[in-house]
Amino acid sequence: NQGRFLIEVDKDGGKIEATDKEAEIVISIANLVKLLFGETFINDVV
Structure with missing residues (x-):
C-alpha cells in the first residue's frame, strides 16, 4: 500500500x-x- 499524497500549488x-x-x-x-x-496545479494520487 503506497502512500497517498496531494500537492496543491495556487496561482x-x-x-x-x-x-x-x-x-x-x-x-x-x-x-x-x-x-x-x-502557474501549476498538480493533484496526484499514488
Whole structure:
C-alpha cells in the first residue's frame, strides 16, 4: 500500500500540501515547474 499524497500549488505559488513524506520529491518537481511556468496545479494520487 503506497502512500497517498496531494500537492496543491495556487496561482501565487503560496500553497503546497503534502500528506505523505514521500511526496517531497513531487513538491520539488512542482516547485521547479512553478518556477518555469509560473502557474501549476498538480493533484496526484499514488
